[in-house]
Amino acid sequence: MQDPPEKEALLFAIARFLEEDVRPQIKDARLNFRVLIATHLAATVANECRSGAADEAAAVARMRAIYTNAPDATFRDLEARLAKDLRAGNLAGDPKVTQHVKATLLAKLAVNSPRFDTRAEIE
Amino acid sequence: MSMDVAALAALRAKIEAHLSRAEGHAVRVTSAEVLAGGACQDNFKVELEGGERWVLRSDARSSLTGSLVRAEELEVIRAAVAAGVKTPPPKWPASGLVRDGATAYFLAWRDGDAIGRRVVKAKELEGARAKLPAELARELAKIHGIRPHDHPGLIGGARAAEASFDPAVTSLERLRARMDMLEPSPSRELLHRWLADHLPSKEDAVLCHGDFRTGNFLVMPDGLSAILDWEFAHWGARAFDLAWICVRDWRFGQLALPVGGFARREPFLAAYEEASGVRVEPSRLHWWEVFGNLAWAVGSVQQAHRYISGAESDLELVAIGRRAAEMEFEALRLVERGKV
Numbered sequence: 402m403q404d405p406p407e408k409e410a411l412l413f414a415i416a417r418f419l420e421e422d423v424r425p426q427i428k429d430a431r432l433n434f435r436v437l438i439a440t441h442l443a444a445t446v447a448n449e450c451r452s453g454a455a456d457e458a459a460a461v462a463r464m465r466a467i468y469t470n471a472p473d474a475t476f477r478d479l480e481a482r483l484a485k486d487l488r489a490g491n492l493a494g495d496p497k498v499t500q501h502v503k504a505t506l507l508a509k510l511a512v513n514s515p516r517f518d519t520r521a522e523i524e
Numbered sequence: 525m526s527m528d529v530a531a532l533a534a535l536r537a538k539i540e541a542h543l544s545r546a547e548g549h550a551v552r553v554t555s556a557e558v559l560a561g562g563a564c565q566d567n568f569k570v571e572l573e574g575g576e577r578w579v580l581r582s583d584a585r586s587s588l589t590g591s592l593v594r595a596e597e598l599e600v601i602r603a604a605v606a607a608g609v610k611t612p613p614p615k616w617p618a619s620g621l622v623r624d625g626a627t628a629y630f631l632a633w634r635d636g637d638a639i640g641r642r643v644v645k646a647k648e649l650e651g652a653r654a655k656l657p658a659e660l661a662r663e664l665a666k667i668h669g670i671r672p673h674d675h676p677g678l679i680g681g682a683r684a685a686e687a688s689f690d691p692a693v694t695s696l697e698r699l700r701a702r703m704d705m706l707e708p709s710p711s712r713e714l715l716h717r718w719l720a721d722h723l724p725s726k727e728d729a730v731l732c733h734g735d736f737r738t739g740n741f742l743v744m745p746d747g748l749s750a751i752l753d754w755e756f757a758h759w760g761a762r763a764f765d766l767a768w769i770c771v772r773d774w775r776f777g778q779l780a781l782p783v784g785g786f787a788r789r790e791p792f793l794a795a796y797e798e799a800s801g802v803r804v805e806p807s808r809l810h811w812w813e814v815f816g817n818l819a820w821a822v823g824s825v826q827q828a829h830r831y832i833s834g835a836e837s838d839l840e841l842v843a844i845g846r847r848a849a850e851m852e853f854e855a856l857r858l859v860e861r862g863k864v
Contacts, residue, residue, distance in 0.1 A: 431560045438843045445846060484708035487717055502711045503856060509849035517850055521857060523772075523779040 412447035416440045448512040456508040463501040467492070527558055538621055539570060539580070546616050556580075564591040564755050566622055570630070577633035578615075582622035586835035588826060590698060591755045594627040596679050600757040601631075603678060603731070609666045611751045636742025636749035640776040643738050644785035652747045657783055657792040659748040660741070660769070665799035667751075668762045670731035684729040684759030691729050691761035695815065696720060702822050706829070711852045715818045718859050724761075724808045732760040737774040738784035763804050766796065767812035770864070771820055772854045773847075782864070789864070810864045814855045821851035 406414070419440040427433040457476050464479035465471060471479065483501075486492050510517045527535070536556045543551035552573035559567040559579065568580040583594050592600065598614050605613045612632040621628045637643055644653075672684035683689060696719055703712055734756030742749035768774075769792075775785035783792045789809075797803045828845025830836045858864065 435839045438839050442839075442843055480710060481708045483710040484713045487710055487713035490717065493717060493721070498710075498714065502714050503853075506711055506849050506853045506856065509846075510853060513846040514850055517853070518779060519853065521861065523857075524782055 409447045409450045412443045412450065416443040416447070419443065445513050448515065452508070452512060456512070460501070460505050460508070463497070463504060467495070467497050467501065532556055532558075535568070535622060542618050542621055543572075543616060564588050565594065566626075568622075569633070578630040579612075579633055580622070580628055580630055582628035583626035585623075586830055586833075588823065588830075590702065590758075592679065592757060594629060597754050597757070598627075598629050599678055600731070600754050603670055603675060604667060604751075604754070607666050607670050609751060610663055610748060611754075634742050634750040636744045638739055638742050638752065640739045640774070640785070643743050644776045644778045644781070648745050649743055652743050652745055653786040655747040656743065657787040658795040660736075660784075661792055661795035662799045663748070663751055664733070664736065664762075664765055665796060667733050667736075668730040668765070668800060668802075672729050672731075672759050675731075679758065681759065689729055689759070690726045691759070691764070692724050692726075692811070692815075695760055695764065696723070699815070699819055699822060702826065706822065706825050711849075711856070712818060712821060715814065715852065715855050715859065719811065719815055719818065722811060724763075724811050727761055729759040730762050732758050732762070732764050734758050734760075734765070735768070736765045737769045737771070738776060738786070739774065761808070761812065762800075762802065763808040763812040764816070766793070766804060767809050767864075768816045770809075770813055771816040771851075773820060773851060806863060810858065810862075813864050814858045817851045817855035817858065821848040821855065824848040824851065 419436055424433060424436045424440070427436055461474075461476050461479060464476075464483060465474070468474065468479065468482065471482075474482070483492075483498070487498070492498050507519060510519065536553045539556060540551055540553050543553070553570060554573050555569075555571045557569050559569050565584050566582045568582075570578045570580050572578070581594060581597075595617075598617055601611060601614050604611050612634055614629045614631055617627065617629040619625075619627055637646065637649065643649060672678075672681040672689075674681075676682035676685060696716070700716065703709075703716065706712075733751065733754065735753050736751075740753040741751050769784050770782045770789065772779065775781060778785035781787055782789050793804070793809075824844045825848050827841045828843075831838065831842035832845075
């Protein structure tokens with residue numbers, strides 16, 4: 402219901418302001434580093450605004466494919482159930498589980514650490 | 525932590541009284557300032573009349589699970605100094621100096637760089653980076669030469685000296701306890717399950733530094749200046765320390781140089797073998813590097829909780845929580861790769 406700009410655009414504007422206008426002025430190294438962190442956090446929330454809902458829906462769909470008897474379970478329910486099963490040694494070696502865990506981590510990285518190198522060989 | 529001018533002046537007076545009593549003559553403190561960087565302790569730079577410089581370390585209000593309190597840390601450092609480790613010797617222990625109930629002690633100031641990005645990249649440290657693998661390996665060999673049966677009173681040495689003590693099992697149990705304090709996580713459980721299913725065979729415990737990585741040692745242009753930050757010291761597996769310095773996050777962007785972001789593995793491990801007489805199998809190093817990445821993922825979430833709980837107010841802590849996915853991805857990558 403708000404007029405433009407969208408919340409993502411506002412957050413990216415904060416990130417850009419901190420990076421381009423504020424950080425170059427901060428001589429104190431510790432504080433300068435924290436302004437950089439603030440920049441990242443604003444961009445992180447903007448990324449999450451864009452893809453968070455779709456990421457969660459995809460994760461729920463993947464987990465419901467593992468637990469076919471839980472059509473109404475929420476993301477948190479399914480995460481807790483999967484964590485409990487893995488801890489108990491159930492589902493070990495199920496390729497759907499490994500695939501889900503990896504896809505979830507990749508979605509998190511795309512939001513929090515978009516420049517993280519996800520290649521299988523890094524050294 | 526932050527402290528206002530009046531509080532710092534009061535601290536200066538207390539330090540003067542403490543040092544004067546300990547030395548038996550008047551000691552003048554010319555400056556005391558807050559030092560950044562300590563996650564589990566409050567650090568100050570203290571300068572005495574005549575120019576002598578010291579670091580004062582005191583227990584912080586909140587700390588990380590598994591970290592030592594200053595009184596224990598002091599004993600660990602004394603053992604390390606006695607073993608010839610390049611680390612500043614502690615002096616003038618005190619109780620209640622900075623805060624009621626908090627133990628504190630002083631360390632002689634050492635010059636050098638500990639900032640990760642600078643250690644792996646600064647032009648003037650290029651020569652140092654060539655020497656570091658061998659220097660660090662020799663220091664680790666000295667630390668690992670400290671054995672629990674010689675130190676039964678040191679941070680649970682008596683238990684670690686028992687034949688039944690298994691470093692990997694113990695470390696995994698401690699990690700389990702830390703995971704149980706956090707939200708349920710399928711990725712962390714999957715990794716913990718893999719570790720439990722692939723335990724290395726039992727070995728004798730040695731003293732582990734516990735946080736032996738770029739950022740926790742001081743580097744000068746001519747090489748290693750000092751090993752610091754003993755708060756995670758524990759009786760454990762030598763491969764814990766050897767793998768921890770290779771954990772991806774401590775490479776500070778230099779991914780192709782796994783040892784701390786400045787060296788390949790082979791020269792570091794060869795120097796360690798030469799100094800210690802022990803060759804650690806690659807499968808152990810792989811297991812402990814997976815462990816290290818999972819442990820740092822858990823640590824990252826714990827750091828965020830220190831902010832969320834209201835105990836701490838540093839922006840860096842709350843931001844680290846969202847980085848857990850990086851360490852978990854790296855641990856999973858290593859599991860799938862089957863070797864380091």
